[in-house]
Amino acid sequence: MGNYKIICFANQKGGVGKTTSALNIAACIARSGKRVLFIDSDPQGNATSGLGIVKRTITHSVYDLLIGRANWETTAINTNVRGLSLIPSSINLVGAELELVDEADREYRLRNALRGAEARFDYIIIDCPPSLGLITINSLTAAKYVVIPVLCEYYSLEGLSQLTTTIKHIKRLYNPNIELLGVLVNMFDGRLNLSIAVLEEIKRHFAGKLFRTPIPRSVKISEAPSHGMPITDYDRNGKGAAAYSAVALELMKRCESGGN
Ligand SMILES: Nc1ncnc2c1ncn2[C@@H]1O[C@H](COP(=O)(O)OP(=O)(O)OP(=O)(O)O)[C@@H](O)[C@H]1O
Numbered sequence: 001m002g003n004y005k006i007i008c009f010a011n012q013k014g015g016v017g018k019t020t021s022a023l024n025i026a027a028c029i030a031r032s033g034k035r036v037l038f039i040d041s042d043p044q045g046n047a048t049s050g051l052g053i054v055k056r057t058i059t060h061s062v063y064d065l066l067i068g069r070a071n072w073e074t075t076a077i078n079t080n081v082r083g084l085s086l087i088p089s090s091i092n093l094v095g096a097e098l099e100l101v102d103e104a105d106r107e108y109r110l111r112n113a114l115r116g117a118e119a120r121f122d123y124i125i126i127d128c129p130p131s132l133g134l135i136t137i138n139s140l141t142a143a144k145y146v147v148i149p150v151l152c153e154y155y156s157l158e159g160l161s162q163l164t165t166t167i168k169h170i171k172r173l174y175n176p177n178i179e180l181l182g183v184l185v186n187m188f189d190g191r192l193n194l195s196i197a198v199l200e201e202i203k204r205h206f207a208g209k210l211f212r213t214p215i216p217r218s219v220k221i222s223e224a225p226s227h228g229m230p231i232t233d234y235d236r237n238g239k240g241a242a243a244y245s246a247v248a249l250e251l252m253k254r255c256e257s258g259g260n
């Protein structure tokens with residue numbers, strides 16, 4: 001135990017950039033020479049395909065971990081990014097929440113399946129689905145840290161307070177170690193007054209927790225997954241790659257210093 005680095009990207013609001021951010025940050029961390037395991041716990045499997053994995057070739061997935069049929073060692077596969085391994089998602093994850101309803105330890109399945117993985121990987125990054133259901137609960141129970149990607153929109157703060165309440169519940173019920181590592185502003189447009197106003201509001205609520213570099217809205221960022229590449233490979237000199245590299249550095253620093 002101790003300073004293990006399992007980081008969950010969560011927000012029950014859809015389309016805020018959980019997958020995009022988790023994947024690109026994981027790739028940046030791997031690029032810096034660390035060993036990284038990425039867990040795609042979203043049935044949509046966007047991260048799995050974004051990493052260039054063809055879904056019909058998958059034999060094992062996060063589903064097998066949740067159902068208790070496999071562990072990380074038998075499910076992790078290599079990706080095109082050196083140092084980045086993946087436990088892919090599969091469509092049968094859709095049913096996992098229902099299948100687990102009556103099972104003992106249903107909140108701890110992912111944590112149990114990851115036992116020993118901290119010794120093999122420097123960072124474990126989990127991409128959550130847009131809900132606060134059992135899959136997200138499993139991810140938050142397994143994690144040490146949460147990163148919350150947000151958009152600078154009017155309703156963002158409402159969603160944030162719901163999520164921080166959930167994190168408090170998880171801390172009390174299943175995982176006393178869980179900590180908010182940071183709030184990451186995505187698709188930021190500094191020309192919009194609303195974006196700037198919401199950013200100020202987020203700063204007020206999450207003082208030291210906001211990552212210094214916002215991720216800009218960028219067509220290249222949205223194109224990269226269809227080429228099965230992280231932004232640092234697809235458009236290595238662009239502003240998206242620069243922003244994600246900066247955030248990845250800041251995130252690693254925070255983890256090294258135990259979350260601050
Ligand atoms: N910085 C950005 N600039 C431009 N497009 C972006 C950016 N971040 C994300 N997108 C695009 O926005 C959409 C939603 O992003 P993403 O899938 O990462 O969000 P999500 O929170 O994981 O969604 P879901 O809740 O469905 O899992 C995608 O089409 C993605 O390519």
Ligand SMILES: [Mg+2]
Nearest residue numbers: 018019042046
């Ligand atoms: Mg997603």
